[in-house]
Each structure stands twice: as structure tokens, then as C-alpha cells.
Amino acid sequence: xxxxxxxxxxxxxxxxxxxxxxxxxxxxxxxxxxxxxxxxxxxxxxxxxxxxxxxxxxxxxxxxxxxxxxxxxxxxxxxxxxxxxxxxxxxxxxxxxxxxxxxxxxxxxxxxxxxxxxxxxxxxxxxxxxxxxxxxxxxxxxxxxxxxxxxxxxxxxxxxxxxxxxxxxxxxxxxxxxxxxxxxxxxxxxxxxxxxxxxxxxxxxxxxxxxxxxxxxxxxxxxxxxxxxxxxxxxxxxxxxxxxxxxxxxxxxxxxxxxxxxxxxxxxxxxxxxxxxxxxxxxxxxxxxxxxxxxxxxxxxxxxxxxxxxxxxxxxxxxxxxxxxxxxxxxxxxxxxxxxxxxxxxxxx
Amino acid sequence: xxxxxxxxxxxxxxxxxxxxxxxxxxxxxxxxxxxxxxxxxxxxxxxxxxxxxxxxxxxxxxxxxxxxxxxxxxxxxxxxxxxxxxxxxxxxxxxxxxxxxxxxxxxxxxxxxxxxxxxxxxxxxxxxxxxxxxxxxxxxxxxxxxxxxxxxxxxxxxxxxxxxxxxxxxxxxxxxxxxxxxxxxxxxxxxxxxxxxxxxxxxxxxxxxxxxxxxxxxxxxxxxxxxxxxxxxxxxxxxxxxxxxxxxxxxxxxxxxxxxx
Numbered sequence: 001x002x003x004x005x006x007x008x009x010x011x012x013x014x015x016x017x018x019x020x021x022x023x024x025x026x027x028x029x030x031x032x033x034x035x036x037x038x039x040x041x042x043x044x045x046x047x048x049x050x051x052x053x054x055x056x057x058x059x060x061x062x063x064x065x066x067x068x069x070x071x072x073x074x075x076x077x078x079x080x081x082x083x084x085x086x087x088x089x090x091x092x093x094x095x096x097x098x099x100x101x102x103x104x105x106x107x108x109x110x111x112x113x114x115x116x117x118x119x120x121x122x123x124x125x126x127x128x129x130x131x132x133x134x135x136x137x138x139x140x141x142x143x144x145x146x147x148x149x150x151x152x153x154x155x156x157x158x159x160x161x162x163x164x165x166x167x168x169x170x171x172x173x174x175x176x177x178x179x180x181x182x183x184x185x186x187x188x189x190x191x192x193x194x195x196x197x198x199x200x201x202x203x204x205x206x207x208x209x210x211x212x213x214x215x216x217x218x219x220x221x222x223x224x225x226x227x228x229x230x231x232x233x234x235x236x237x238x239x240x241x242x243x244x245x246x247x248x249x250x251x252x253x254x255x256x257x258x259x260x261x262x263x264x265x266x267x268x269x270x271x272x273x274x275x276x277x278x279x280x281x282x283x284x285x286x287x288x289x290x291x292x293x294x295x296x297x298x299x300x301x302x303x304x305x306x307x308x309x310x311x312x313x314x315x316x317x318x319x320x321x322x323x324x325x326x327x328x329x330x331x332x333x334x335x336x337x338x339x340x341x342x343x344x345x346x347x348x349x
Numbered sequence: 350x351x352x353x354x355x356x357x358x359x360x361x362x363x364x365x366x367x368x369x370x371x372x373x374x375x376x377x378x379x380x381x382x383x384x385x386x387x388x389x390x391x392x393x394x395x396x397x398x399x400x401x402x403x404x405x406x407x408x409x410x411x412x413x414x415x416x417x418x419x420x421x422x423x424x425x426x427x428x429x430x431x432x433x434x435x436x437x438x439x440x441x442x443x444x445x446x447x448x449x450x451x452x453x454x455x456x457x458x459x460x461x462x463x464x465x466x467x468x469x470x471x472x473x474x475x476x477x478x479x480x481x482x483x484x485x486x487x488x489x490x491x492x493x494x495x496x497x498x499x500x501x502x503x504x505x506x507x508x509x510x511x512x513x514x515x516x517x518x519x520x521x522x523x524x525x526x527x528x529x530x531x532x533x534x535x536x537x538x539x540x541x542x543x544x545x546x547x548x549x550x551x552x553x554x555x556x557x558x559x560x561x562x563x564x565x566x567x568x569x570x571x572x573x574x575x576x577x578x579x580x581x582x583x584x585x586x587x588x589x590x591x592x593x594x595x596x597x598x599x600x601x602x603x604x605x606x607x608x609x610x
Contacts, residue, residue: 079513081515082489082490107509111478114477115481115488118444118478121570123442125571126472126474126475127472127473137574138575158472163578164577165573165574167571169572170570208486208487209487210489210515210517211515211516212514212515214513215513215514216512216513216514218512254604254609273510286609287604308607310603316589324585326600327587327588328596328599329588330593330596336597338594338596338597339596342600343601346605
């Protein structure tokens with residue numbers, strides 16, 4: 001790799017993802033983490049906002065912790081397309097030289113991040129769940145320089161079976177995509193203001209600019225399972241779409257939201273937005289009910305951080321019992337109606 | 350039309366994950382498969398071949414053993430298999446991997462490059478978009494449908510709450526989701542033919558447009574500081590009841606105890 005003058009790179013930047021003029025929740029989560037990292041590095045937090053007619057969104061980024069907001073506003077940026085967005089973000093990086101750049105590991109972020117990291121010639125760690133400032137190597141090794149104030153990026157790999165901590169010691173910026181739902185946003189500071197910097201690198205469409213022929217929004221009334229405090233999650237063991245009635249009754253009684261495993265989505269019983277797991281969403285509610293879910297690692301990777309996990313399964317050898325705080329071996333068809341009644345009873349008191 | 354499909358041999362997590370006594374992954378004891386998203390990408394290429402006519406080349410980088418996935422690709426219908434293997438390329442992160450594969454692809458004719466969205470071992474989803482950047486061509490990620498219209502590829506791309514229908518000028522790179530299709534099986538005749546045909550093997554020296562600064566462990570900007578097994582949360586209490594009533598009472602008591610109801 002070409003040596004970079006690392007001293008020139010300063011500040012913690014986040015990519016503030018917006019879709020249809022609405023800032024995505026992950027952007028606020030990134031700001032929360034960025035603020036913590038910046039205070040350890042004695043620097044500030046900058047949000048990079050890219051889109052068309054989006055300047056009005058800068059204030060909310062300030063309210064969640066951005067000291068500065070760099071706005072790239074151009075009509076070419078109306079809807080997300082890889083090339084103009086990659087041009088915008090990499091131009092910001094080349095101009096402002098941040099030490100750290102965090103991007104949400106959303107569909108957009110996981111498309112944009114690698115294209116930008118390849119263009120600015122730096123490392124990118126995917127789908128991180130823990131970010132800290134520390135030394136690399138972690139422990140000093142004779143005859144090798146130990147670098148301080150490095151971004152240590154921890155992420156699950158191998159379907160969640162291994163955890164790796166990764167550093168990017170010789171290239172800048174240190175880039176990471178961050179898994180949604182893991183970092184905490186700060187308490188909103190009402191009317192906080194940030195320094196707004198307009199920056200437009202210019203856009204010249206060429207054959208790398210894709211053309212959007214159609215955008216089909218899958219309109220759904222489905223709740224965002226990442227926001228739920230209580231999730232009542234169902235798996236293949238629920239058996240049929242009809243049995244979901246029992247589950248929904250229970251969810252209604254306890255004030256929970258229904259979610260599901262991949263098998264349920266594959267069977268067409270529930271929409272993909274409700275899927276928890278490696279290829280679905282990561283959740284950490286206060287209570288997670290795993291009902292008729294065997295607990296494959298691809299599923300548990302998305303829910304094992306839940307505060308309390310209660311599993312109901314007929315099969316006493318189901319791996320879900322390895323992560324459950326309370327595992328109940330039994331038939332959900334018999335347990336759920338009775339449980340719903342007891343919850344209603346307790347709530348009526 | 351020339352289609353290049355990038356495939357990776359990965360351990361099969363479905364067969365269970367095996368650990369060595371020292372707690373590291375026992376890759377040797379695990380079955381290997383063609384990465385599922387890549388297989389969907391290959392199937393998509395073969396369908397384009399069936400419909401429009403195309404030469405499909407499968408390429409992989411890995412240990413000599415990775416030749417197996419190329420044989421499989423050819424038994425499914427790929428026309429050619431290229432194995433990039435060299436100890437100097439080992440230990441690569443996504444930057445070095447994508448630089449190397451892009452250099453290999455520069456030796457080939459290509460209109461369309463298809464990769465999987467992500468490999469199930471690394472889970473990064475970075476190599477496809479990074480190859481497109483090194484080749485300076487458009488990229489469309491998360492394809493759930495791929496069509497050809499003259500010099501253009503038309504892709505239905507999936508996002509969380511919507512999908513976009515996008516049109517890109519070829520040459521272009523598309524990353525495929527495993528939901529894209531159900532890959533075909535190998536045919537017995539195809540298997541025999543695949544084992545009779547030559548696999549092209551390239552070493553570092555065959556990749557002309559590649560800087561030594563961008564390969565292998567040394568050419569990787571990211572470095573592993575630490576890798577370990579995931580610390581499993583201790584198993585909780587597992588109980589079994591005769592009746593649904595008793596089980597429900599147990600759960601309700603716990604919920605009351607924790608102030609949830």
C-alpha cells in the first residue's frame with residue numbers, strides 16, 4: 001500500500017443516510033458512537049449529508065450530536081445511485097481528510113462503503129458491532145511499532161461464530177460499516193446547532209451513472225421490529241399460518257410485536273421485514289419470545305443480545321435453549337392460549 | 350456476450366461448525382460448498398446464456414482445492430474455469446482480494462461480471478463493489494432479477510423497503526442475492542465433461558496489471574488484531590411441564606417477577 005501522511009487526517013465523520021428526505025435511524029446511532037470516539041480522540045463529529053434539497057435535515061443531525069454537517073446537495077443525488085453518491089462521499093473524504101468514517105450497514109451503506117473505500121484506497125471493516133479506540137497491536141511486540149489511538153473494529157464473521165477485532169493502522173480514513181440497532185443514540189439536545197458546510201464536487205454523468213427506470217415501494221403497515229420492546233417471534237414450529245392467530249393474540253395481550261425466523265419468510269407466512277437473523281434484522285428488545293424456533297446460528301446472531309429470552313419449543317435438544325434465559329419444553333398450542341389468559345388476568349389487576 | 354462469474358469456496362455452515370480443541374475453527378473438518386449467493390449468480394449467468402447466448406467463465410481465487418467449485422460450475426454449464434492460486438496472494442483482505450480478482454478479469458473479455466452479494470464466511474459484501482471500482486465500471490448490488498437489453502443490463506435491485514429497476518451500460522458488475530433463483534443441478538454428463546476439461550490456472554505472474562503493493566497480507570490495509578470464538582451466553586434454565594397450564598403459569602410468574610406484566 002502507498003504510505004499516507006496519517007497526521008493530516010482528523011475528526012470522526014459519519015455518513016448520514018437519508019431516503020426520501022428522511023434521515024435513517026442508523027445515522028443517529030452512528031452519531032452517538034462517533035461522539036464517544038471523538039471525545040477519546042479529543043476531536044469533533046461531522047455528519048456528511050448527501051442528497052437533493054436536503055439542507056433542512058442538518059438540524060436534526062446537530063440535535064443528535066453532530067458538531068459540523070457537510071452538505072452535498074445536487075439534483076443528481078435525488079435518489080440513491082452508487083456512482084454519484086460514491087463520488088460525493090469520496091470527494092468529501094479527499095477534501096476534508098477524516099481520521100474515521102462510519103457508515104450504516106444498511107443496503108445503501110453496504111453498497112456505498114466498499115465502492116468509496118476502494119476509491120480512496122483504504123480499509124473497510126464490515127458490519128461492526130463494537131468500536132473502540134486502542135492500541136495496535138493490542139499488546140506491544142518487540143521490534144514492531146505499537147500505534148496508539150487506533151480504531152479497533154469488532155465484528156462477527158462466519159455467521160456469528162467468530163468475533164474478529166480489526167485495525168487499519170497504515171491507511172486513512174479508518175472506515176467501518178456499522179450494524180443497525182447496535183449503537184445507542186444520545187438523548188436529543190433540542191435546538192442544538194451545528195456548523196453547516198456546503199460542499200459540491202460537481203457531477204458529470206457518464207456511463208457509470210445508472211438510470212433508475214422504476215422505484216417500487218413495498219408499502220407495508222409492518223412495524224419496525226428494531227424499535228419494539230417486546231418481540232413475539234415465531235419459527236417453523238408454529239406450523240401453519242392459522243396457528244399464528246394464537247401468537248398474535250399473545251402478542252396483543254402482552255403489547256409485543258410479532259417477528260419471525262427465516263423459515264417463516266421462506267414459507268410465505270410473514271413478510272421479510274419481520275425477519276430476525278443474519279440475513280434479516282438484528283434486534284435487542286427487553287424481552288424476546290422465541291416460539292417454535294429451533295435456534296440456528298443464523299437466527300441467534302440477530303437476537304442473542306436481547307435482555308431476556310424466553311423460548312418455547314417441543315424439542316428439548318433445540319439449540320435455542322442454549323441462548324434462552326428460560327427454556328420451556330412443550331407444545332405451544334397448549335401453552336399459548338393459557339399464557340394469553342394469564343397475561344390478560346395479570347394486566348387487569 | 351461474455352459473462353464472468355466470480356465464485357468462492359466456503360465452509361458449509363449448515364453442516365454445523367466444528368472447532369479444534371484450542372477453540373479455533375476446524376475448517377478441515379467442515380464440508381466446503383460453492384458460496385450460495387455465488388451459485389445464484391452463476392445460475393443467473395447460465396439463464397442469460399440459455400436466453401441470449403453467452404460464454405460463461407467462472408473464476409475463483411483460493412487454495413488449489415478450490416478447483417472443486419470450478420468443476421461444479423462447469424458441470425452446471427459454465428464454459429470455462431479459471432483458478433487464481435499463489436501463496437503470495439494469501440491472507441488478503443477485501444481490498445487485496447478485489448485488486449487481485451480485478452487484475453485477473455483484465456486478462457479476459459467481459460461484458461457482464463456477476464458476483465454473489467456476500468460470502469457466508471467473511472460476510473463483508475465488499476469484494477463485488479470493490480472489483481467494479483478497480484475496473485472503473487458501474488455496479489448494481491443485490492440483484493433479484495437480471496435482464497439484458499442490447500448494450501444494457503437491467504436489474505431489479507432489492508432494498509429494505511423498496512426495489513429499484515436500474516439500467517446500466519455494459520460492461521457492468523452485478524451482485525446477486527441467493528433469493529434470485531433456484532440453481533440448477535449438475536448433470537451426470539456435465540460432471541464427466543467437467544472433469545475432462547482443462548481448468549486454467551493462473552499464478553501471481555499471470556496477473557500483469559497488479560501492483561505488488563496491493564496483494565496478499567502485506568497489501569491489505571486491514572489487519573486482524575484478535576480473533577476468537579464468540580463467547581456464548583450461559584444457558585439459562587430449561588424446564589419441562591406436563592400441562593400447558595403449568596408451563597404458562599411458570600412463564601407468567603417470571604414475567605411478573607421481572608415487572609414485564
